[in-house]
Amino acid sequence: xxxxxQTPKHLITATGQRVTLRCSPRSGDxxxxxxxxxxxxxxxxxIQYYNGEERAKxxxxxxxxxxxxxxLHSELxxxxxxxxxxxxxxxxxxxxxxxxxxxELFFGEGSRLTVL
Amino acid sequence: AQTVTQSQPEMSVQEAETVTLSCTYDTSESDYxxxxxxxxxxxxxILVIRQEAYKQQNATENRFSVNFQKAAKSFSLKISDSQLxxxxxxxxxxxxxxxxxxxxxxxxxxx
Numbered sequence: 220x221x222x223x224x225q226t227p228k229h230l231i232t233a234t235g236q237r238v239t240l241r242c243s244p245r246s247g248d249x250x251x252x253x254x255x256x257x258x259x260x261x262x263x264x265x266i267q268y269y270n271g272e273e274r275a276k277x278x279x280x281x282x283x284x285x286x287x288x289x290x291l292h293s294e295l296x297x298x299x300x301x302x303x304x305x306x307x308x309x310x311x312x313x314x315x316x317x318x319x320x321x322x323e324l325f326f327g328e329g330s331r332l333t334v335l
Numbered sequence: 336a337q338t339v340t341q342s343q344p345e346m347s348v349q350e351a352e353t354v355t356l357s358c359t360y361d362t363s364e365s366d367y368x369x370x371x372x373x374x375x376x377x378x379x380x381i382l383v384i385r386q387e388a389y390k391q392q393n394a395t396e397n398r399f400s401v402n403f404q405k406a407a408k409s410f411s412l413k414i415s416d417s418q419l420x421x422x423x424x425x426x427x428x429x430x431x432x433x434x435x436x437x438x439x440x441x442x443x444x445x446x
Contacts, residue, residue, distance in 0.1 A: 264435060264436075326380035
């Protein structure tokens, strides 16, 4: 158990809909990262938050947005869903000391999104 | 931009044998970290080993070791005495400002 909690674990929805994925980082971790893993693909970095503020942005679509709340949990909002958005979405967190150029990320178990 | 390349989509090893997974990366940064993550069928991402770029000594963790060649920007993973439980997807990752993954190598272990 990494200590990172993601909900829901599985989600099935229809094209055009909107969903929200939630992540609670490990206790004490200030950074939250979101990754997308499509079928048979590597992990694509979407976005990073540090203590409530956006820190780095990757290949995140305009239809997607995220935020980190004062209690440090984060939400990833996916709207106008398309079939190609079906993927495993990972959240990861890291310790404050690891938020420069150091340190590992601790991953949640992922939220599997299926868009029909 | 930084990139990570794993040129072996699939690898196979006999139980108890040794296998090496390859990884190359491209960066202009001098200070960074490299990682190997394992993703078993459960899809959980598990850290296998990490290497600080400023350290010349190759990292080792039990049966796992790396061959870090900074000038060549190469970071291979060696698994010794392979076990059935080692079967998984292995991702090489680079961390400068953000963590970037390679495309992965699917490792199968034959009994």
